[in-house]
Amino acid sequence: MSRTNGFIGRRDFLKLGGGAMVALSSSLMQVPNAFAQESLQPISPALALQELVEGNKRFVEDKRRSPHQSLLRLAQIATEQHPFASILSCADSRVPAEMVFDVGLGDLFVVRIAGNVVSPRVMGSLEYSTKILGSQLILILGHERCGAVTAAVDNTIVEGEIGTFVEDIKPAVARVKNIDGDRMDNAVIANVQYQLEVLNKSKLLTQLVSEGNLQLMGGRYDLDTGEVTII
Numbered sequence: 364m365s366r367t368n369g370f371i372g373r374r375d376f377l378k379l380g381g382g383a384m385v386a387l388s389s390s391l392m393q394v395p396n397a398f399a400q401e402s403l404q405p406i407s408p409a410l411a412l413q414e415l416v417e418g419n420k421r422f423v424e425d426k427r428r429s430p431h432q433s434l435l436r437l438a439q440i441a442t443e444q445h446p447f448a449s450i451l452s453c454a455d456s457r458v459p460a461e462m463v464f465d466v467g468l469g470d471l472f473v474v475r476i477a478g479n480v481v482s483p484r485v486m487g488s489l490e491y492s493t494k495i496l497g498s499q500l501i502l503i504l505g506h507e508r509c510g511a512v513t514a515a516v517d518n519t520i521v522e523g524e525i526g527t528f529v530e531d532i533k534p535a536v537a538r539v540k541n542i543d544g545d546r547m548d549n550a551v552i553a554n555v556q557y558q559l560e561v562l563n564k565s566k567l568l569t570q571l572v573s574e575g576n577l578q579l580m581g582g583r584y585d586l587d588t589g590e591v592t593i594i
């Protein structure tokens with residue numbers, strides 16, 4: 364089992380196979396925190412990105428392994444979590460991060476809000492997932508045909524509090540108003556880039572980045588293919 368970075372990688376865990384997993388299970392019963400103690404160190408931003416890219420490739424090819432989705436896995440992480448990456452995605456029902464990246468329980472710290480906008484509470488959640496839980500990658504994931512972005516582009520009049528997150532997208536829409544191409548898709552990408560800029564206002568996050576312990580990235584999720592493209 365590789366522990367080069369102190370973290371038991373998902374692939375290493377999968378390689379254990381059924382028999383070893385039973386053995387791991389029984390050892391866990393004797394030492395409840397054994398797994399947690401071995402996974403105190405997070406994986407690097409580059410390795411975290413690689414895990415996401417490989418998982419998404421399996422999703423796109425319809426070869427999902429659906430790892431870490433058993434009650435055994437839950438028992439292994441019940442007292443301590445060390446998600447290897449943090450995702451800020453839209454609350455859209457077609458964007459479930461664990462499925463799109465073919466991971467499971469304890470793997471991702473996911474913040475979902477319509478339009479994947481960064482509010483103080485979202486920023487705080489991501490500060491928590493990185494500074495406290497040790498995640499070294501934050502991916503802001505926009506997606507094709509986002510209703511929130513569409514409302515911002517069309518300047519739709521909305522009821523209730525719906526306008527709160529639509530307003531948060533409008534500065535991004537203004538940037539690409541006169542750009543050629545698909546105006547909705549341009550706005551989706553511009554929104555990811557804009558929200559990254561908002562996130563960069565966090566002193567805590569920028570300090571982690573300067574120390575080499577965090578990378579902030581943006582991505583676009585294609586609803587037609589399932590593919591996530593890093594932007």
Ligand SMILES: [Zn+2]
Pocket residue numbers: 453454455477478479506508509510511512
């Ligand atoms: Zn959306």
